[in-house]
Amino acid sequence: MRKTLLVSTTAVASLLVLSACGSYGGSNAASSPAAGNIHVASTSLGKVLVDGDGHTLYRLTADSPGHSTCGSQCLAYWPAVAPASSTRLPDVKAELGSATAPGGVATATVGGWPLYTFVQDSTAGDVNGEGMESFGGTWYAVSADGKPVTGKPDSDNSTGDDGGYGY
Numbered sequence: 001m002r003k004t005l006l007v008s009t010t011a012v013a014s015l016l017v018l019s020a021c022g023s024y025g026g027s028n029a030a031s032s033p034a035a036g037n038i039h040v041a042s043t044s045l046g047k048v049l050v051d052g053d054g055h056t057l058y059r060l061t062a063d064s065p066g067h068s069t070c071g072s073q074c075l076a077y078w079p080a081v082a083p084a085s086s087t088r089l090p091d092v093k094a095e096l097g098s099a100t101a102p103g104g105v106a107t108a109t110v111g112g113w114p115l116y117t118f119v120q121d122s123t124a125g126d127v128n129g130e131g132m133e134s135f136g137g138t139w140y141a142v143s144a145d146g147k148p149v150t151g152k153p154d155s156d157n158s159t160g161d162d163g164g165y166g167y
Contacts, residue, residue, distance in 0.1 A: 037051065037052030037084070038050070038051060038052075038057065038081070038084050038089060038092060038096065038108060038110070038115075039052075039089065039091050039092065040091040040092065040144045041054060041124070041125065042125070043056060043125045043126075043127050043141070044125075044127055045127050045130060045141050045149045045151075046143075046149065047143065047144060048127075048141040048142060048143060048144075048149055049092065049110060049115070049141075049142045049143070049144060050124070050125075051081055051117060053124060054124025054125060055117045055118075055121050055124060055126070056117065056118070056121055056125070056126060056127050056129070056130075056141050057081055057110075057115045057116065057117060057141065057142050058078065058115070058116050058117070058118060058129050058130075058139045058140060058141055058142065059110075059113040059114065059115060059116070059139070059140060059142050059148060060078070060114070060116065060135065060136075060137045060138075060139055061137035061138045061139075061140070061148075062135065062136035062137030063113060063114050063137070064113075065109070065111065065112025065113055066097075066099050066109065066112050067099060067114075068080070068099050068100065068101035068102065068107055068114040069102070069135070069136060069137075070101050070102070070107075070114070070116065070135060071101070071102040071103060072102070072103050073135075074134075074135040075101060075103075075105060075116075076119075077118065077119050077120075077134070077135075078116040078117070078118055078119075078129070078135070078139070079116060079117050079119065080101050080105045080106070080107035080108075080114065080115070080116055081107055081108040081115040081116060081117060082106070082107075082108060083096075083097075083098035083106055083107070083108045083109075084096045084108050091144060092110065092144055093144045093145040093146070094110045094111035094144070094145050094146030095110070095111065095112075095146075096108060096109065096110055097109045097110075097112065099112075099114050101114065110142055110146040111145070111146025111147075112146075113142070113146060115142065116139075118132075118139070127141055129141075130149070131150075
């Protein structure tokens with residue numbers, strides 16, 4: 001099933017005003033000191049990368065390694081993740097780095113791909129952005145090896161491994 005995010009000027013303006021007040025319930029990764037603390041956590045999609053607050057990290061298919069296409073309107077819904085303080089973390093298998101989104105916003109990368117959170121993921125472990133089509137591409141949660149998670153794990157998989165789920 002495909003989901004599409006429809007963006008109106010009014011909705012974007014509302015989100016920008018609310019995010020400036022800090023009351024929209026989403027994670028504003030650019031201003032969150034914990035956002036750079038990237039690690040792996042279990043979600044309904046299996047094990048994925050999350051920020052320091054436990055919010056799922058996503059990548060956009062319209063981006064490319066080292067290059068973000070997410071401008072200010074996009075960043076209102078998909079905040080950039082603050083770059084990590086290290087290029088290697090114990091539970092993250094891909095190399096961490098950083099890129100610059102349009103408008104000069106620094107964003108963390110994994111395997112070169114820019115990382116974002118989603119404002120409608122209000123609780124740690126939410127994956128509401130998975131498979132969302134908006135801003136020129138599709139959004140996918142990111143596995144520990146930097147690959148997109150493109151399907152839900154089999155409920156019979158009790159081993160906790162990443163085998164066979166597109167990541």
